[in-house]
Amino acid sequence: MNEKQTFCEECRNDVAYSLEIVSMKGTLRGDEYNYIGKKATCAKCGTEVYVAQIGDENLKALYDAYRQKNDIISLEKILEIPDKYNIGKRPLSLLLDWGEMTFNRYCEGNMPTKQYSDVLQRIYDDPAFYLSLLDKKRGT
Numbered sequence: 001m002n003e004k005q006t007f008c009e010e011c012r013n014d015v016a017y018s019l020e021i022v023s024m025k026g027t028l029r030g031d032e033y034n035y036i037g038k039k040a041t042c043a044k045c046g047t048e049v050y051v052a053q054i055g056d057e058n059l060k061a062l063y064d065a066y067r068q069k070n071d072i073i074s075l076e077k078i079l080e081i082p083d084k085y086n087i088g089k090r091p092l093s094l095l096l097d098w099g100e101m102t103f104n105r106y107c108e109g110n111m112p113t114k115q116y117s118d119v120l121q122r123i124y125d126d127p128a129f130y131l132s133l134l135d136k137k138r139g140t
C-alpha cells in the first residue's frame with residue numbers, strides 16, 4: 001500500500017497517488033530535452049498531482065539529460081572529487097581560483113558551465129593534473 005499522500009486540486013483533499021514512468025520533455029537553457037520522468041496521479045480521480053519530491057527527481061533527470069548531451073560532468077562525479085583528494089569544498093574552489101562557494105553550489109546540483117565542467121572532469125580523471133594545480137598554488 002502506498003501511504004504517501006499529496007494534495008489533489010480536484011478532490012480538494014490530501015489523497016494517495018500512484019506513480020507512472022513516462023517520457024517527458026523539458027527546456028533548459030533554450031534547448032529541449034527528452035528524459036524519463038515520473039508522473040503522479042491522484043488515486044481517486046486520476047488528475048495529475050504535484051509531489052515536491054517527484055518534481056525534484058524529474059528536474060534531476062532533466063539535468064542529467066542536459067549533462068549527457070552537453071558533455072557536462074555528472075553530479076555523482078562532482079561529489080566524489082572532495083573525497084577522492086581529501087580536500088574540502090571551499091579549499092578546492094579556491095585552489096581553482098573560483099568563487100569560494102562555487103564548488104559548493106555544483107555539489108548542490110547547480111549546473112557548471114562547460115568550461116568549469118571540463119576542469120572538474122580533468123581533475124576527476126587525472127590525479128597528476130590535480131597535483132600540478134596544488135604545486136602551482138604553492139609556487140605563487
Ligand SMILES: [Zn+2]
Nearest residue numbers: 008011042045
Ligand atoms: Zn483527486
